[in-house]
Amino acid sequence: MHLPSTLNRRWAATLVGTLAQAGVRHVVIAPGSRSTPLVLAFADHPEIACWTVIDERSAGFFALGLAKGCGAPTVALATSGTAGAHFLPAVIEAFHGGVPLWILTGDRPWELHGFGAPQTIAQGTLFGTFVSASCALPVPENRDDALAHLAALTAAVARRATTAPLHLNVPFREPLAPEEGAAPLVVSPVLPVWVTSTKKPSVDVLVERLRRTPRGLVVCGPAPP
Numbered sequence: 001m002h003l004p005s006t007l008n009r010r011w012a013a014t015l016v017g018t019l020a021q022a023g024v025r026h027v028v029i030a031p032g033s034r035s036t037p038l039v040l041a042f043a044d045h046p047e048i049a050c051w052t053v054i055d056e057r058s059a060g061f062f063a064l065g066l067a068k069g070c071g072a073p074t075v076a077l078a079t080s081g082t083a084g085a086h087f088l089p090a091v092i093e094a095f096h097g098g099v100p101l102w103i104l105t106g107d108r109p110w111e112l113h114g115f116g117a118p119q120t121i122a123q124g125t126l127f128g129t130f131v132s133a134s135c136a137l138p139v140p141e142n143r144d145d146a147l148a149h150l151a152a153l154t155a156a157v158a159r160r161a162t163t164a165p166l167h168l169n170v171p172f173r174e175p176l177a178p179e180e181g182a183a184p185l186v187v188s189p190v191l192p193v194w195v196t197s198t199k200k201p202s203v204d205v206l207v208e209r210l211r212r213t214p215r216g217l218v219v220c221g222p223a224p225p
Contacts, residue, residue: 013045024075026066027074028052029077038170057086060103077104080119084126088126092130124136132160132164136169137153137168
């Protein structure tokens with residue numbers, strides 16, 4: 001069995017770590033090749049439970065039930081092509097019910113779009129207006145600033161969907177191709193993320209957060225109406 005390249009593993013681990021910081025504790029996986037780096041990253045994360053459901057429609061509703069039951073964002077993961085489209089019924093219910101069902105879809109890189117490559121469709125708008133946030137993430141790059149941008153972008157999208165569904169489209173090049181002479185996996189630190197559905201967190205919560213942070217930055221300013 002080929003494991004994903006070091007680049008894909010770092011990219012996926014950074015993305016999954018950011019989602020865990022945002023409160024994700026369950027992922028429902030509908031297996032497929034293009035999403036394998038994400039599957040392994042979820043499996044490696046100690047705070048996230050993985051559930052495998054072969055049928056995507058069933059996986060979407062199972063994830064919806066988990067999100068309702070635990071009251072926290074729950075991920076449904078599918079591979080590229082039409083697989084993610086089977087999540088739409090569950091996404092619609094999550095949208096109208098105010099449930100944080102977060103969809104991740106693996107995808108082909110940009111250079112394979114528009115040329116008839118198998119399992120390649122325009123996935124960025126699969127869920128239309130039934131998600132509160134949607135983002136097409138960039139193709140993995142072997143740079144620390146790119147990983148930091150990935151974490152910051154994911155955190156920003158997560159903040160907009162604390163009580164609603166979101167969609168992250170995640171492209172990978174050759175998700176299972178090994179690298180010759182690849183260095184051991186070193187995952188970059190994940191940017192700290194605090195996602196809350198409350199507009200004014202209590203002082204006790206703030207004090208506890210600050211107590212657990214040896215070095216940090218506090219930004220204060222007016223809240224929008």
